[in-house]
Every structure is written in structure tokens, then in C-alpha cells.
Amino acid sequence: MAQKVLDALKANHASAIELTESLFGDEIAWVKRDSLVAVATWLRDEPTMQFDSPVFVTVIDRLDWHPTGVPLSAHWSDESGKPRFEVCYQLRSSTHRYRIRLKVAVPEQDARCASLAGIWSAFDWQEREAFDMYGITFDGHPDMRRIYMYDEFVGYPLRKDYPKEKRQPLVRRDDLPINPIKAPGAPHGDR
Amino acid sequence: MGVELTTTRLEDAAKWAKQSLVERASNWGRKFSLFSYPFVTACCGMEFMSVAGPKYDLARFGAEFPRFSPRQSDLLMVVGTVTEKQGPALKRVFEQMAEPKWVIAFGVCASTGGFYQNYSTMPGADQVIPVDVYIPGCPPRPEQVLDAMIMLMDRIQQGRGHSQLRTKREELIAAAAANDE
Numbered sequence A: 001m002a003q004k005v006l007d008a009l010k011a012n013h014a015s016a017i018e019l020t021e022s023l024f025g026d027e028i029a030w031v032k033r034d035s036l037v038a039v040a041t042w043l044r045d046e047p048t049m050q051f052d053s054p055v056f057v058t059v060i061d062r063l064d065w066h067p068t069g070v071p072l073s074a075h076w077s078d079e080s081g082k083p084r085f086e087v088c089y090q091l092r093s094s095t096h097r098y099r100i101r102l103k104v105a106v107p108e109q110d111a112r113c114a115s116l117a118g119i120w121s122a123f124d125w126q127e128r129e130a131f132d133m134y135g136i137t138f139d140g141h142p143d144m145r146r147i148y149m150y151d152e153f154v155g156y157p158l159r160k161d162y163p164k165e166k167r168q169p170l171v172r173r174d175d176l177p178i179n180p181i182k183a184p185g186a187p188h189g190d191r
Numbered sequence B: 001m002g003v004e005l006t007t008t009r010l011e012d013a014a015k016w017a018k019q020s021l022v023e024r025a026s027n028w029g030r031k032f033s034l035f036s037y038p039f040v041t042a043c044c045g046m047e048f049m050s051v052a053g054p055k056y057d058l059a060r061f062g063a064e065f066p067r068f069s070p071r072q073s074d075l076l077m078v079v080g081t082v083t084e085k086q087g088p089a090l091k092r093v094f095e096q097m098a099e100p101k102w103v104i105a106f107g108v109c110a111s112t113g114g115f116y117q118n119y120s121t122m123p124g125a126d127q128v129i130p131v132d133v134y135i136p137g138c139p140p141r142p143e144q145v146l147d148a149m150i151m152l153m154d155r156i157q158q159g160r161g162h163s164q165l166r167t168k169r170e171e172l173i174a175a176a177a178a179n180d181e
């Protein structure tokens, strides 16, 4: 159904669309990073599209992705050209009942993406979450800060190379139980 | 040093018999007037409500009012998952409570972190504050909570709460220091 959207996108933004796919009933358009805002604005404002409902934005970390069945070269010419992150924007048009997913390939060395928070303000906090968990900086976002983790946190916990049990405590007890038998002369025991 | 710093339960029971009347009376008063501060952070809160509600009725044991100010409460109930981000808040709440004070870790999350083994969850509230009684269960049954409550009341009567022991030790150490001089 949303194939119409893909066709329209390809007709109107041929240079901005890298690739389109249809997977399990979901239509996906890979958009060039620089054209994302233009494509999204067009999707929202074009009367035949009217994507008025931003569903979610998330990131996929393809650090150790080795697809089975499909050769990697179906997307990228070789392993080195494979970008580490994919930023996904899921959009819905309640008027025309379209769904579409915009994907942007983001390399690890230059983890930036354009922000769509100015177009759909619901993406504001979601992009902050994506930044918090994956470290993708969204250019043009009004308030690019961590949203879940504290500012002292180092690293991005949902990246696949973050050790998932590595805690970064803010406080710990300074008075853990000291057994006075083991530590004679200790000034205090357990509190 | 001549100061006895460790106690076993048996020794304590023996000591209890020797407690002064004032101490015994004040501990009796404390154990039947626990004002709890529910530090409710997650799903265990539902179970806390059930315990506090009329069916299981924590009020039977004198823990009548949840006080939402740490300064007016003497039992801190850590109910639910504690995240690392919440650590400073939890510590601060505990520090604001007046002595003597007690802490119950309600549910496995507050006791050990439970099944959350990840970057954000603190492995038990006892990482930042001393805990007197741990209640296992995810969430614990109300009966378990009542059981823990009775255990805590036992401890209070025997003067074995963390903060009671600490006060006691400080007194003993001060007395020993005075003796040595």
C-alpha cells in the first residue's frame, strides 16, 4: 500500500533516495543523510502524503551484523563500506493510512544525523534517547542532552561494544560493614 | 580494647535479659510505632499498597502511616528497582531521617538488583545504605512482608538494628577511650 509512497518519493526526490525495500509489509526508504530534512518536510506537507504522525525514531547498531541469506553487497559494495549505525524514522499518515520507514546510514566515525524534531516535535525526546543510548548526535536538535542516563555516564550503553554490565556508580557506601575481628582497631563497625 | 564489638544472636538474647528497663521500654515503644517512608520506585509498589491496605493491614503492627517526609519517619522501605541514577537521592533520603532508623529492602530488586544485571541498575540498595531486613520475592507476598516486619520488630526490641548498634558502639568506644585515659 505504501508502495505508492515509495514511488512518489522516487519520482520527486530521486537524488535523495539511495534504495527502497519492502520487508514484511513495511516499506523502507534509505535516505541520504543530507536530504533527510527535505524529504521529511515534503512527506509532511505534500497533500497526497500528509505524514502527520511520527511513530518512533531508533537506531540499529550493525557492529557485528552478518546477514544470513542476503549478501552484504546487496546494500553496500563491501564490508568496509558498511555503515555501523542505521537511524530509523517510522512515520504514519493518518489521512491516507500510509506507513513508511526512513532509514539513514550513519558511519561510526561521523555519528551525526539531521534532526527531525523541528518537523515533528514528538521526535524531540526520542532523538535524545537515541543520542543517550547510541551516541548519534542529531544536528539541529533544540536540546541535545542525555535523557535517561546521568551526565557523568561515559559511553553509550546500547552500543554493542559497551559491556552491558559495566556500571558507573554515582554513590556507594563509604561505611561498608567492617568486621572488627578482621580489622582490629577499626573505628567503626557496620552501620 | 576491652570493647565487645561483635554479637551473635544468642549473646544478644542473653543481653536482652540484661537490658535496662528504660532501654527495653523505649525499644518496645519504637517497635510498635514504625513510621515508614515508602521509597517506591517500581512494580513492588503494588505489593506495598496491598500490604498497607485493609486486607493485610500493616497498621496492625503499628506501622500505621506512610510518612512522605524522611524527617518524620524511622523506617525506610526501599520498594522496587533502584537505579544508579537514583543512588544519590536514596542516600540523601536516608541521611535526612532522624536516628534511630531502619531500612527494609522490599523485593529482590532492592535486595540484590534482581534479574536486572545491566549498566543502569544498582545491585541492591545496600550498595548505598545499610539494610536491616531483606525481603526476597518478585514481588514478595504480603505475608513475607509481614514476616519481615516482625523480624524487624524483633531486632528493634533487641537493639540490633544497624543504627542502634552503631549508636551503641560509639558509646562503647567513647567509654573505652575514657577508660584508657
Ligand code: SF4
Pocket: B042, B043, B044, B045, B079, B080, B081, B106, B107, B108, B109, B110, B114, B137, B138, B139, B140
Ligand atoms: S522485585 Fe520484581 S516486582 Fe519488585 S520491583 Fe523488582 S521486578 Fe518489580
